Amino acid sequence: MTSSHTDSTILSVLAKRVSPRPPVWLMRQAGRYLPEYRELRAKAGSFLDLCFTPAFAAEVTLQPVRRFGFDAAILFCDILVVPHALGQTVTFEAGEGPHLAPAIETAAGLSQLTGTVDLDALGAVFETIARVRSALPSQTALLGFCGAPWTVATYMVAGHGTPDQVPARLFAYRDPVGFEKLIDLLVQASIDYLAAQFRAGVDAVQLFDTWAGVLGSAEFDRWCTKPAARIVAGLRQKIPDAKIIGFPRGAGTSLLRYMEDVPVDAIGLDWMIDRSFARNKIQSRRPVQGNLDPLALLAGGAALDREVDAVLEAFSGRPFIFNLGHGILPETPIAHVEQMLRRVRKSHS
């Protein structure tokens, strides 16, 4: 369970200790840039079948750890299994991204959902966690995750991914009280789901608020910060030592308020944030994780070396987990990941 993997460098950084070289993992490290993933993906049937078949999901979780020796494995699953377990129909069409039906465009749509997350419908996820934990070396942390309420709501409301999250933003402006009911439902679902992930064996969890950056300042507080604070408090009531990484992507200077109001153990940094702001105002008070631009990793060569060095220079010497500023892109060459790892691993703080 949570405190047993004391030789994990990730857990040590989350406990505010400085590591001589930063531990490293990558968001979306299990996925389409790996040939072994594509091969298994072709066998699994649908994307959700892959998520819900523990033997497959465990194998896919372990693939990048075996190949690259990352310091953490992240559970292979998706943030949209929560809407699925709330009664919305979720499908992934090849090349099209997710579809959720019926779309919850107004508060009236909430009656289509069950009032609580059906953890039995997610039983396969917990079995995957148990399998992965027993297959991992003790120094490798196993990370669970869920989407933050705002980000998950953007998909539930639109019924699919949207460039500017307009349907959810409109719902929230037109009927904030109704929208809050959806957020409340997701806060409780996230607490229950993450607590069950800890009970199944994850060492820490990440809260992905991928679309936090489109919110105005007041909306950021209401739909990103407050729900995250409630999730942290509710989760720690059930799992007192729960280690949590918060990642409100695109938050900019609002990251300061997020850090002050949400007692997560570490803050995820996207690639857009000003590095001296992040070092001086955030990392001086809380461990950070990130912030290599996924496009620099795709580009490779001298640009990649330069960006890796800039990230290391900004954040080494204080509690830091090396990662991307968002998920790895499917077109990324494996040789570029190897180049990045060689540079991070020979670095010293």
Ligand code: CP3
């Ligand atoms: O990090 C990992 O390796 C763990 C697995 C993981 C996936 N999705 C697998 C996945 C994690 C942590 C996620 C999170 C997720 N899913 C987020 C938040 C973080 C982020 O990247 O923004 C979001 C917004 C989603 C929703 C989602 N899932 C979309 C929009 C899509 C389609 C677009 C796309 O990238 O293909 C997915 C599908 C998905 N989730 C894939 C993978 C590997 C690709 C599906 C496939 O292989 O066919």
